[in-house]
Amino acid sequence: MRLLLVEDDPELGRRLRERLQGADFAVELATSRSDAEDWPDLDRMAAIILDLGLPDGDGLDLLRAWRNQRIDTPILILTARGSWQDKVEGLNAGADDFVVKPVRFEELLARLNALFRRQQGSGQSDIVAGGLSLDPIAKTVTLDGKLLSLSKQEFRLLHLFMRRAGQVMSQAEILDDLYVLDSERELNTVEVLVGRLRRKIGREKITTMRGMGYSFSK
Numbered sequence: 076m077r078l079l080l081v082e083d084d085p086e087l088g089r090r091l092r093e094r095l096q097g098a099d100f101a102v103e104l105a106t107s108r109s110d111a112e113d114w115p116d117l118d119r120m121a122a123i124i125l126d127l128g129l130p131d132g133d134g135l136d137l138l139r140a141w142r143n144q145r146i147d148t149p150i151l152i153l154t155a156r157g158s159w160q161d162k163v164e165g166l167n168a169g170a171d172d173f174v175v176k177p178v179r180f181e182e183l184l185a186r187l188n189a190l191f192r193r194q195q196g197s198g199q200s201d202i203v204a205g206g207l208s209l210d211p212i213a214k215t216v217t218l219d220g221k222l223l224s225l226s227k228q229e230f231r232l233l234h235l236f237m238r239r240a241g242q243v244m245s246q247a248e249i250l251d252d253l254y255v256l257d258s259e260r261e262l263n264t265v266e267v268l269v270g271r272l273r274r275k276i277g278r279e280k281i282t283t284m285r286g287m288g289y290s291f292s293k
């Protein structure tokens with residue numbers, strides 16, 4: 076899952092990115108308001124983590140601008156401003172959650188997972204489709220009730236497919252979501268990975284769309 080982290084403090088940005096990557100997110104880092112404002116593919120991000128005190132402007136204005144542009148990606152504000160007025164203003168401006176620094180990483184992660192759950196429109200974290208049930212927190216998958224043994228990357232790929240069931244995704248798009256490190260990126264690895272996943276979950280679940288990419292059927 077891809078996240079955009081908007082944070083101008085270099086040390087905090089670096090540390091947070093590392094921890095989020097350790098939790099299997101592909102993290103992109105914007106360090107100023109202008110940097111974040113025109114970030115490509117905002118609506119393909121699983122979530123945005125937004126600092127409010129940015130060197131060239133206020134994160135709240137950025138949030139309002141995104142919501143005005145109908146970008147409905149879940150946004151979690153992560154800020155040192157912690158008064159109740161700040162929280163009310165942030166949530167009313169369109170944030171989905173408001174977290175005050177300093178925060179334990181475990182809490183931030185739990186809040187992100189709660190966001191994803193709400194976005195799916197259910198109280199359950201598990202994603203269910205075509206006999207498969209995926210638990211994004213325990214990182215387990217069952218097929219017809221039987222536990223599957225998947226590698227980390229196979230799991231990430233299946234998670235992406237199940238979140239975007241029915242949509243066609245290009246190999247480049249899959250790469251963006253899948254790989255945390257640039258060094259891991261190579262287009263043909265997607266093909267290999269899809270092949271391995273098909274053998275474990277059943278070929279018919281992933282359709283190859285010639286010249287366009289892949290689609291997971293619900």
Ligand code: CA
Binds near residue numbers: 082084126127129
């Ligand atoms: Ca800041």
